[in-house]
Amino acid sequence: MSTRPENPDQPATPIEHRLATPAPGPVAGMAEGRAPSSTPGSEPLVVVQGLRKVYNSGPKEVVALGGVSFDAYPGELIAIRGRSGSGKTTLLNQIGGLDRPDSGRVTVAGRVVTELPETGLLELRRDVIGFVFQSFGLIPVLSAAENVGVPMRLSRTAVAERDERVRMLLSLVGLEKHMNQRPYELSGGQQQRVAIARALANKPRLLIADEPTGQLDSQTGRQIMQLLRALVRSEGVTALVATHDPALISLADRVLQLHDGTLADPDLVPTSAPA
Numbered sequence: 001m002s003t004r005p006e007n008p009d010q011p012a013t014p015i016e017h018r019l020a021t022p023a024p025g026p027v028a029g030m031a032e033g034r035a036p037s038s039t040p041g042s043e044p045l046v047v048v049q050g051l052r053k054v055y056n057s058g059p060k061e062v063v064a065l066g067g068v069s070f071d072a073y074p075g076e077l078i079a080i081r082g083r084s085g086s087g088k089t090t091l092l093n094q095i096g097g098l099d100r101p102d103s104g105r106v107t108v109a110g111r112v113v114t115e116l117p118e119t120g121l122l123e124l125r126r127d128v129i130g131f132v133f134q135s136f137g138l139i140p141v142l143s144a145a146e147n148v149g150v151p152m153r154l155s156r157t158a159v160a161e162r163d164e165r166v167r168m169l170l171s172l173v174g175l176e177k178h179m180n181q182r183p184y185e186l187s188g189g190q191q192q193r194v195a196i197a198r199a200l201a202n203k204p205r206l207l208i209a210d211e212p213t214g215q216l217d218s219q220t221g222r223q224i225m226q227l228l229r230a231l232v233r234s235e236g237v238t239a240l241v242a243t244h245d246p247a248l249i250s251l252a253d254r255v256l257q258l259h260d261g262t263l264a265d266p267d268l269v270p271t272s273a274p275a
């Protein structure tokens with residue numbers, strides 16, 4: 001897999017270009033380059049209450065999550081940071097219904113994830129949540145376009161609509177000229193763009209990204225983070241992104257800091273210091 005950097009001076013995608021274009025005027029209460037995220041007062045999209053997960057590895061108990069609670073609002077980009085082993089992946093896995101907590105409750109778009117049966121979880125992951133992983137997770141024998149189309153095949157989207165949305169999404173992430181290439185013919189940054197387009201295929205309300213720049217060089221990682229920032233704005237999704245990457249932390253609306261499975265007081269979390 002190549003991880004050659006893309007040109008850092010050029011906006012890589014149409015939406016990054018739009019973002020780079022100055023807005024007509026300042027918007028009251030909005031930080032520059034930030035999405036117009038909803039504030040407490042609107043309904044939260046994600047509600048996490050008292051989430052606890054303990055692993056028993058041999059004789060030792062590991063408290064991966066020791067009672068985590070927070071809300072995420074529509075249109076928010078939240079960075080979740082913390083040292084290796086602090087519980088970031090465990091937290092995202094419980095929210096996305098990939099694993100079950102020992103106690104606590106997660107609600108996403110009104111669905112109580114922690115109480116859903118397996119079929120409900122499959123529907124949730126297909127229709128409501130898009131996932132982006134550090135390792136891209138593309139299917140090697142499929143082209144970029146076919147990879148992006150997979151979730152729409154699973155949701156039985158009509159062929160014409162699917163083809164049109166695949167083209168739109170690949171254009172959104174700046175890859176319309178690469179739609180017929182397979183993952184091994186793409187750089188690491190391009191593969192992650194395909195993975196992001198695939199995560200958006202079924203118009204999710206929540207995007208969960210676990211270390212999305214972990215395998216990329218810093219320039220490419222910055223471009224991917226800017227792309228995520230732009231997509232949260234243009235698509236109106238809520239994003240929860242586990243990352244050590246200072247580039248995303250500075251672009252986030254909010255930063256949650258995990259220490260050994262518990263959240264630090266949000267008022268004490270600076271947005272610029274390293275994790």
Ligand SMILES: Nc1ncnc2c1ncn2[C@@H]1O[C@H](COP(=O)(O)OP(=O)(O)OP(=O)(O)O)[C@@H](O)[C@H]1O
Binds near residue numbers: 063064082083091
């Ligand atoms: N399947 C498992 N079995 C036993 N212990 C586990 C398991 N998964 C995670 N853990 C432990 O739970 C804790 C939290 O792990 P987690 O992967 O959530 O951390 P993280 O913050 O995502 O780390 P990293 O940044 O390295 O990915 C760690 O101590 C880890 O060793």
